[in-house]
Every structure is written in C-alpha cells, then in structure tokens.
Amino acid sequence: MSRSANNALLFAAMAVLLMLVGAMQSWNVALAILNMCLISAIMTLGVNIQWGYAGLFNAGVMGFTALGGLAAIVVSVAPVPAAWDAGGARAILGLLAGLATIAGGIWLWKKLPVPRTARIWLTALLAVSGYGLMRLILDPAVDAIEAVEPAMTGFLGGFGLPIMFSWIVGGVFAAIVAWAIGKVALGLRSDYLAIATLGISEIIIYFLKNEDWLTRGVKNVNGLPRPVPYEIDLQGALWLHDLAAWAGIPVVDASSLIVKLNYAALFLVVLIAIFWLSERALKSPWGRMMRAIRDNEIAAGAMGKNVTGRHLQVFVLGSAVIGLAGAMLATLDGQFTPASYQPLRFTFLVWVMVIVGGSGNNLGSILGGFVIWFFWIEAEPIGLALMNFLTSGMALDSPLRLHLLENAAHTRLMTMGLVLLLVLRFSPRGLIPEVKR
Numbered sequence: 505m506s507r508s509a510n511n512a513l514l515f516a517a518m519a520v521l522l523m524l525v526g527a528m529q530s531w532n533v534a535l536a537i538l539n540m541c542l543i544s545a546i547m548t549l550g551v552n553i554q555w556g557y558a559g560l561f562n563a564g565v566m567g568f569t570a571l572g573g574l575a576a577i578v579v580s581v582a583p584v585p586a587a588w589d590a591g592g593a594r595a596i597l598g599l600l601a602g603l604a605t606i607a608g609g610i611w612l613w614k615k616l617p618v619p620r621t622a623r624i625w626l627t628a629l630l631a632v633s634g635y636g637l638m639r640l641i642l643d644p645a646v647d648a649i650e651a652v653e654p655a656m657t658g659f660l661g662g663f664g665l666p667i668m669f670s671w672i673v674g675g676v677f678a679a680i681v682a683w684a685i686g687k688v689a690l691g692l693r694s695d696y697l698a699i700a701t702l703g704i705s706e707i708i709i710y711f712l713k714n715e716d717w718l719t720r721g722v723k724n725v726n727g728l729p730r731p732v733p734y735e736i737d738l739q740g741a742l743w744l745h746d747l748a749a750w751a752g753i754p755v756v757d758a759s760s761l762i763v764k765l766n767y768a769a770l771f772l773v774v775l776i777a778i779f780w781l782s783e784r785a786l787k788s789p790w791g792r793m794m795r796a797i798r799d800n801e802i803a804a805g806a807m808g809k810n811v812t813g814r815h816l817q818v819f820v821l822g823s824a825v826i827g828l829a830g831a832m833l834a835t836l837d838g839q840f841t842p843a844s845y846q847p848l849r850f851t852f853l854v855w856v857m858v859i860v861g862g863s864g865n866n867l868g869s870i871l872g873g874f875v876i877w878f879f880w881i882e883a884e885p886i887g888l889a890l891m892n893f894l895t896s897g898m899a900l901d902s903p904l905r906l907h908l909l910e911n912a913a914h915t916r917l918m919t920m921g922l923v924l925l926l927v928l929r930f931s932p933r934g935l936i937p938e939v940k941r
Contacts, residue, residue, distance in 0.1 A: 535764035542771035545873030548857040550825030556864035558818040559798040563698040566850035567705030572674030572830020573840045579670035580729045581662035587652045591645030598642030605634025649717040659720045667729045670831045678827025679820045686816040712842040725840040732766035735759040782866045860927045862934025887915030
C-alpha cells in the first residue's frame with residue numbers, strides 16, 4: 505500500500521470512530537470530542553516543531569498552555585473599574601519596577617566595564633534592591649485590588665476585546681517566556697532543558713494559582729466571551745425550530761450541535777493554516793538545516809551553523825503554537841481554571857500524541873492528537889461496557905463485580921499505556937513515520 509493510501513486509511517478509520525460515537529452515544533458527544541481533537545492536534549504540532557524538527561525535549565507544555573489561557577483573560581474579560589481605581593496604576597508601576605530591575609541587571613552583567621567579581625556583586629545588589637522596591641510598590645496595590653468584591657471580581661479584569669485576539673496574544677505570551685527559558689537553558693545539554701521547562705512550567709501554574717489580582721487564582725474566571733453564538737440565542741430563532749423539526753431532534757440539541765460545528769470550523773481553519781505553514785517550513789532550506797542540526801549538532805556546527813541560535817528559534821516557534829492552542833482551549837471551555845492544568849493532561853498526554861502519531865511528521869502529529877484524545881475520552885465508557893460484559897454472569901451484589909464496575913474509569917490509564925506499547929511494538933516510528941527526504 506502506498507504512503508498516501510495508508511495515511512488516508514488511517515484518517516478514514518478515525519472518522520469512522522467519531523461517527524460511531526455519534527451514532528451510539530450522541531452527535532453532541534462526537535462533536536465535543538472532535539473539537540478537543542482539533543485543539544490537541546494543534547498542541548501536538550507545536551511540540552513536533554520542537555522535538556521532531558530539532559530534537560528539543562520540552563517538558564513544560566502545561567505551562568505554555570496555561571499562558572494561552574491567561575491571554576484569554578487579559579484580552580477578553582471586561583476591565584473592573586473599581587479594582588483599577590483601588591490599585592491598578594500602582595500595580596502597573598510595581599511591574600514596571602520589576603522589568604526595569606531585570607533590564608538593569610542584564611545591562612550591568614553585560615556592559616559594565618569592571619572586573620567579573622564586582623559585576624557579580626553589583627548585579628546581585630541591584631536584583632535584591634529592585635525586587636524589594638517592586639514588592640514595596642506592588643503588595644499594597646494587590647491587597648487593595650483583591651479586596652474589591654472578592655467573591656465576584658477581586659482582580660483587574662482585561663481589555664474587553666473579542667476573545668479571538670487572545671489566540672494571537674497567547675502565542676506571543678508563550679513565545680516571550682520560551683525566549684527567556686531558551687536564552688538560559690538551550691546552551692546546556694538536552695536533559696537540562698527538560699528540567700528547566702518542567703520547573704518553569706510549575707512556577708507558571710503556581711503564579712496563576714496565587715496571583716488573584718491578575719487571574720482570580722483558584723476562584724477561577726468564568727463566563728469568558730465566545731466567538732460563536734450562544735445556544736439560548738439560537739433557540740429563539742424560527743429557522744432553528746424549522747431545522748430541528750426537519751431533522752427530528754429537539755431544539756436544544758440542534759442549537760448545541762450548531763455551536764459545536766461553529767467551533768469546529770474555527771479550529772479547523774487554524775489547524776490547516778498551522779499545518780500548511782509547518783509543512784512549508786519543513787520542506788524549505790530552513791527545515792533541512794534544522795533536521796541536520798537535530799541529527800548531528802557537531803557536524804552542523806562545523807559547517808558554520810549557529811546551533812544554539814537555531815534551537816532558540818524553533819523552541820520559540822513551537823511554544824507559540826502551544827500557547828495559541830491554550831488560548832483556544834480556554835475559549836472552548838468558556839472559563840480559566842488554573843487548578844485544572846496538570847502535567848498528566850497537558851504534558852504527558854501531548855507527548856504520547858507525538859510519539860504515537862510519528863515524530864517529525866506533521867500529518868502524523870495531527871493523527872496522534874486525534875487518536876490519543878479519542879481513546880482518552882472513550883476509554884471510560886468502553887471500559888465500563890467491557891466490565892459489564894465480563895461480570896454479566898456474576899451475582900448483582902458480588903463484591904468482585906461491584907469492585908470492577910466502580911474502578912472501570914481507571915481503564916483510561918491502562919488504555920493509554922496499551923496504545924503506546926502496541927504502537928511502539930508494531931510501528932516504532934509512529935503511525936505515520938517521518939519521511940526521509
């Protein structure tokens with residue numbers, strides 16, 4: 505079978521699985537899975553740009569995803585006038601003092617014409633004094649902001665712009681943080697990059713959970729604006745009643761289906777655009793250079809390539825894609841919940857998607873995002889059905905039967921391990937392996 509036919513067959517099988525969910529469960533469930541598959545595929549493309557193109561192991565996918573969610577708040581939530589009056593200007597001044605301290609420290613370290621020991625002491629002194637000044641300015645402002653109706657607001661809010669702008673801003677936030685990480689860690693061995701990204705990812709989540717004045721912390725930000733109509737608005741339209749009657753489904757279900765289809769259309773456009781740009785980059789001289797660096801850094805460096813500079817470039821690009829996907833995820837959820845960002849969901853699972861789909865192949869990354877998310881969601885109902893079948897001959901009050909049925913949800917983790925093992929055994933380079941050009 506040719507490579508193209510094999511790829512088409514795999515995607516057709518994925519489409520059949522989604523249609524089976526629609527026919528056996530509901531089309532609302534199938535479209536909900538499809539939307540999350542599309543976002544997961546975009547995240548996987550971002551990780552594939554880093555790992556598949558350049559061999560960079562990013563263990564902090566969760567943090568970059570959360571930065572995308574932060575962008576959704578900053579861009580789309582309406583500002584809180586009382587909070588700005590209470591301490592908004594002072595909070596901005598405190599942040600500017602922190603940025604000035606960082607800029608001054610960099611200038612002292614790089615430009616000050618004094619011996620190295622004196623530079624170290626002066627930079628440390630500036631960092632300590634600058635941090636103290638920032639906290640002196642910022643802390644009273646934070647207390648005042650968080651005291652403004654903490655049950656309802658207690659934070660500054662955002663700019664009140666359309667939430668789709670946050671998709672771009674989420675990519676920018678993630679790119680800035682990735683640049684800062686890369687400037688420090690990319691000159692080290694790859695295992696140090698993994699440690700740095702993992703640690704900074706946890707720091708980002710800790711910050712988002714505790715800085716209530718910016719994100720409301722664990723109180724969450726609910727009711728984010730949407731780029732598609734609300735179901736309740738659609739349900740008042742006569743054309744929807746006619747359509748629901750023609751299709752033989754309730755109006756509520758019809759409105760939910762239309763909303764999910766609108767989301768799917770938006771996400772599909774973004775996915776196609778990123779895939780097209782990624783393929784263009786991969787097949788360009790830049791892509792060939794990145795793969796050469798990935799395969800043999802020493803040889804590429806000997807040929808005059810700036811290995812660290814190119815690593816930084818691709819690390820920033822991949823992180824920007826992950827941040828964009830994080831903003832899309834917050835848009836779909838309609839809320840920002842910092843406590844929901846867990847390494848299992850937003851780092852481990854995305855890496856499984858890359859491995860199963862095929863590292864270095866953009867089409868494989870998309871397929872991996874679809875396959876793994878599908879089984880991550882459907883493993884529980886499949887596991888419950890399997891346990892019901894296996895225990896059908898037991899007494900209804902059998903302790904073993906009750907134990908198996910109560911723990912059917914844990915088949916999700918077993919399913920992920922099983923899928924990964926089967927793919928590594930029978931297709932170690934992934935379902936759609938990288939094409940050696």
